[in-house]
Amino acid sequence: MMALLGLLVLSLFHVSLVGSHTSSQHASSPAQPAGEQSSEGSDNLSFPWSRLRLPRYIIPLHYDLHLHPNLTSLSFTGSVQIQIDVQNNTNWVVLHSKGLKISKATIMDQNLTHLSDKVLPVLHHPSHEQIGIFSPRVLSSGRKYFLCIEFGAELAEGFYGFYKSTYRTSTGETRTLASTHFEPTSARMAFPCFDEPSFKANFTVRIKRNPEFISLSNMPIVKTVEVGDGLLEDQFDVSVKMSTYLVAFVVCDFKSVTATTSSGVQVSIYASPEKWQQTSYALEVAVKMLDFYDEYFNIHYPLPKQDLIAIPDFESGAMENWGLTTYRETSLLYDPLTSSISDKLWITMVIGHELAHQWFGNLVTMEWWNDIWLNEGFARYMEYISVEATYPDLKVEEYLLHTCFAAVGSDSLNSSRPISSPAENPTQITQMFDTASYDKGACVLHMLRHFLTDDVFQRGIVRYLRKYSYKNALNQDLWDSLANTCSEEDFISGKHCYSSSQASKNAYLFAGEHLDLTAMMNTWILQKGVPLVTVTRKGPHLLLRQDRFLRTVLPSDPLWSSLQKGFLWHIPLTYKTDASNTIHRHLMTTQTDSIHIGEEVSWVKVNTDMTGYYVVHYEDGGWDKMTKLLRQNHTALSYKDRTQLIHNAFQLVTAGHLSLDKGLDLIGYLQLETHNVPLLQGLGSLQAFYHMIEKRNEIDVTRKLRMHILRFFRVVIDQQTWSDGGSVSERRLRSELLSLACHLDDPPCLERARQSFKHWLQSKGTLNLPTDVATTVFSVGAQEDRGWASLLHTYNISSSAAQKSKILFALTCSRDTNKLHRLLELGLEGKVIRSQDLSSLIFMVARNPQGHRLAWNFVKKNWDTLVQRFQLGSSCIRSIIIGTTGHFSSPEELAEVQLFFESIKEQASQLRATQVALDNVQKNVRWFQRNLETLRNWLNQQM
Ligand code: BES
Ligand code: ZN
Numbered sequence: 001m002m003a004l005l006g007l008l009v010l011s012l013f014h015v016s017l018v019g020s021h022t023s024s025q026h027a028s029s030p031a032q033p034a035g036e037q038s039s040e041g042s043d044n045l046s047f048p049w050s051r052l053r054l055p056r057y058i059i060p061l062h063y064d065l066h067l068h069p070n071l072t073s074l075s076f077t078g079s080v081q082i083q084i085d086v087q088n089n090t091n092w093v094v095l096h097s098k099g100l101k102i103s104k105a106t107i108m109d110q111n112l113t114h115l116s117d118k119v120l121p122v123l124h125h126p127s128h129e130q131i132g133i134f135s136p137r138v139l140s141s142g143r144k145y146f147l148c149i150e151f152g153a154e155l156a157e158g159f160y161g162f163y164k165s166t167y168r169t170s171t172g173e174t175r176t177l178a179s180t181h182f183e184p185t186s187a188r189m190a191f192p193c194f195d196e197p198s199f200k201a202n203f204t205v206r207i208k209r210n211p212e213f214i215s216l217s218n219m220p221i222v223k224t225v226e227v228g229d230g231l232l233e234d235q236f237d238v239s240v241k242m243s244t245y246l247v248a249f250v251v252c253d254f255k256s257v258t259a260t261t262s263s264g265v266q267v268s269i270y271a272s273p274e275k276w277q278q279t280s281y282a283l284e285v286a287v288k289m290l291d292f293y294d295e296y297f298n299i300h301y302p303l304p305k306q307d308l309i310a311i312p313d314f315e316s317g318a319m320e321n322w323g324l325t326t327y328r329e330t331s332l333l334y335d336p337l338t339s340s341i342s343d344k345l346w347i348t349m350v351i352g353h354e355l356a357h358q359w360f361g362n363l364v365t366m367e368w369w370n371d372i373w374l375n376e377g378f379a380r381y382m383e384y385i386s387v388e389a390t391y392p393d394l395k396v397e398e399y400l401l402h403t404c405f406a407a408v409g410s411d412s413l414n415s416s417r418p419i420s421s422p423a424e425n426p427t428q429i430t431q432m433f434d435t436a437s438y439d440k441g442a443c444v445l446h447m448l449r450h451f452l453t454d455d456v457f458q459r460g461i462v463r464y465l466r467k468y469s470y471k472n473a474l475n476q477d478l479w480d481s482l483a484n485t486c487s488e489e490d491f492i493s494g495k496h497c498y499s500s501s502q503a504s505k506n507a508y509l510f511a512g513e514h515l516d517l518t519a520m521m522n523t524w525i526l527q528k529g530v531p532l533v534t535v536t537r538k539g540p541h542l543l544l545r546q547d548r549f550l551r552t553v554l555p556s557d558p559l560w561s562s563l564q565k566g567f568l569w570h571i572p573l574t575y576k577t578d579a580s581n582t583i584h585r586h587l588m589t590t591q592t593d594s595i596h597i598g599e600e601v602s603w604v605k606v607n608t609d610m611t612g613y614y615v616v617h618y619e620d621g622g623w624d625k626m627t628k629l630l631r632q633n634h635t636a637l638s639y640k641d642r643t644q645l646i647h648n649a650f651q652l653v654t655a656g657h658l659s660l661d662k663g664l665d666l667i668g669y670l671q672l673e674t675h676n677v678p679l680l681q682g683l684g685s686l687q688a689f690y691h692m693i694e695k696r697n698e699i700d701v702t703r704k705l706r707m708h709i710l711r712f713f714r715v716v717i718d719q720q721t722w723s724d725g726g727s728v729s730e731r732r733l734r735s736e737l738l739s740l741a742c743h744l745d746d747p748p749c750l751e752r753a754r755q756s757f758k759h760w761l762q763s764k765g766t767l768n769l770p771t772d773v774a775t776t777v778f779s780v781g782a783q784e785d786r787g788w789a790s791l792l793h794t795y796n797i798s799s800s801a802a803q804k805s806k807i808l809f810a811l812t813c814s815r816d817t818n819k820l821h822r823l824l825e826l827g828l829e830g831k832v833i834r835s836q837d838l839s840s841l842i843f844m845v846a847r848n849p850q851g852h853r854l855a856w857n858f859v860k861k862n863w864d865t866l867v868q869r870f871q872l873g874s875s876c877i878r879s880i881i882i883g884t885t886g887h888f889s890s891p892e893e894l895a896e897v898q899l900f901f902e903s904i905k906e907q908a909s910q911l912r913a914t915q916v917a918l919d920n921v922q923k924n925v926r927w928f929q930r931n932l933e934t935l936r937n938w939l940n941q942q943m
Helices: 001-020 023-029 273-297 343-359 373-390 396-409 428-429 435-452 454-467 475-483 487-492 502-511 515-527 560-564 621-636 639-655 660-672 674-693 699-712 715-721 727-742 747-761 774-781 785-797 801-811 817-831 833-848 854-860 863-870 875-885 891-903 912-942
Strands: 058-070 074-088 090-096 101-108 122-125 130-139 142-156 161-168 172-180 203-209 214-217 221-226 234-238 249-252 255-260 266-271 303-309 322-329 364-366 471-473 531-538 541-548 573-576 584-588 591-597 604-606 615-618
Touching: 023 266, 058 090, 101 130, 130 142, 130 604, 172 303, 172 322, 203 249, 203 428, 214 234, 214 891, 249 303, 249 322, 249 660, 255 273, 266 531, 266 747, 273 303, 273 343, 273 373, 303 343, 343 373, 364 373, 396 435, 396 639, 396 674, 435 454, 435 515, 435 573, 435 604, 454 475, 454 531, 475 515, 531 573, 531 604, 531 621, 541 560, 541 573, 584 591, 615 621, 615 639, 621 639, 621 660, 639 674, 639 912, 660 674, 660 774, 660 912, 674 699, 674 727, 674 912, 699 715, 699 863, 699 912, 715 727, 727 747, 727 774, 747 774, 747 785, 747 912, 785 801, 801 833, 817 833, 817 854, 833 854, 833 863, 833 875, 854 863, 854 875, 863 875, 891 912
Parallel strands: 058 203, 266 303, 303 322, 364 471, 531 615
Antiparallel strands: 058 074, 074 142, 090 130, 101 142, 122 130, 161 172, 172 249, 203 234, 214 249, 221 234, 255 266, 531 541, 541 591, 573 584, 573 604
């Protein structure tokens, strides 16, 4: 009976499989038989699978991958033997392949006997990036087989799959290398595979190469053999169980430095031969970080080695391939002569990020891309935890607020999305790597850690990592692990530890007995937007109300109520008052609420140190109280609280809840401020207005705002030295302040910068400027023809990526539109200025008032080329769209942007960035309509 039922289910399943191939799918993307094989019998076959995701009944267990890249012909051939576990009777194996020429496919049983004496028909479904291999003999449920495929392709031109990169030696010779970048869906460009994160398997890689090259992959080499034709073949050790997107290999002629961690892991930094002197800082960081994570996660890094390699052509910042992390040169190479303190901090954070992924992402992987935040949000947050622990002098905690501010910035536009959102096709999946996954993810984790306490948070994530090692996880798995922080001993001995655990003790502080962590976290992960908590004093009570915070729509707007509907968060509120030193807590789960604070309290500051992901509005004169407090006694609040007040105030101005002059009055206290974080926050707000206004024909307001900023910060500007001395915070403040002062044409600043630039010119570019002010000096120097030309020359020959990025920025500051145009053309050409730098180049030109129209027109004109080069959903396209429209603020410009998006409708409709761009411009338009006159009047009063 059971057997019969089983058979029935199976046959039904098979029918439904074939039947699920709908005709509309077929019409839009006809399945094509492979070109180069005896496709005997394949004419009558139609592609057996209609979905984007692969069937679950064939599980890859092990890949034996052979590759032979030819760096002269710029192509590669390969073969892969995949051991599969078949869980339903079927004649078909469906897997991913993109742009590969499949020359042969066969299937063998466990005893390595071929199932058919002919090569098997291979059908292609290009729009789904899938192939289907037909076995005339049924593959039986419960059996294992070997699927063997031979294939080849050109090395890719862009930045995904198995792609080529080049670099130039100091003698002018061009050298080629081949490297990979697979995440999220490009492993299928390098070899046929089951390219989804939950198909974890072991990989054995072999690579053929010429003796003058080396090859690297996830694991160490176990042996190298001669294979004839003067070629060598490296065989790498079998990997741990992992997802396809983490596989990597590189063939190059790089040099390395190596050290060992306390637990014996070999760490090496690889760079092109002339750059290996720039590798020592990264080596130190990587060793320290691996030691730190080993201890923090209480799980040893499982591989014998970790290589970090700087790839000359690299689109994103870095990639966490297991055991072989790849980086942009500026993300890995620290050059003591030209790298600034910000460069150093960046490198440290990037390494901290990629190495965190070796646990969060590699060891435990999200089930599907909709929850990529489980990788990226954690890795971003771990940057802060790990750098704070390993390099306390870098004061990384000063930056965490900015991560949260970035998240609020996009989450307060209507175009935002929940952290966890559906994503099926590659364009949708690629767009998941955005502020919501990274910054909001990290910020919400910060809130959760603060809520549960450091210790409970750490024990919870260790539990999660242990339980799901070499597996995949869902959000729920994380919440369950965090809520139940039993030690392993407790667990084994069967003790009921939940109610006695630290977690619930802390939870009591907030929520009493019935804390439902899942319900709470779902409001942050499954719901888009950021809450606005409005507080009012009423006698001894603090009245609270939560709404969705929106910067583009006012409460008076007819749209408002529909945009608010159904939004509710479980907010772990914190607040401080003048009446005590403690931080008070209250879990707010309803739309309105009230807290007894007592009559004697004079001020209340909500969201202490911004440990919560929400914006606070102090109604009924509440902001005046804050302004007064800051003026009288600003150190009554922490620097984080002061920074957050400044941030919230200007957010509320944009949203129309607070008038601009109140915001400007609030930052009046900054003349007393000595901490760089609130100072930079205030400066940044004014700078943002300035950048917008200088692009409008508002000469008078622009001039007055310039004068105001310079006068307001005169004392701190004059205190700055043009050197690299001092603490990290001092160096960062100096860098920002002097850059702004010169941008605002401050005469003493310009004079000093010109003088330095003259010396640099006289030295023919050999003089090393103080690294933190080099960008400013170059930007001033770039205003003269001769200076600009010398900078471009130095850019061309410099062997320091850190130096080149400073120079490129300076070049984009020219006021000469011909020069800006030339830069854009050079970027498009991709020789002097690499394609990897084109999107930031466009962004920087658009920042320049003389360049913003130019950049926009350039993007419109070259749209197709740009999309082809970077892929539609990529962060490059996103930053190009948002960067070139972000400064628009007139209704005419809005219409122009709309018109362009209309003209690329099919692409635009697939992109979130177009929505974000429109929201942004709309927000700017309203800002001007509402605030320009206020600003004009306010400035006049200051004169
Ligand atoms: N996993 C990503 C790399 C990545 C980015 C893959 C986008 C696919 C699409 C990596 O860990 C990462 O987050 N890189 C960042 C830099 C990092 C320091 C935040 C990047 O490339 O922007
Ligand atoms: Zn990452």
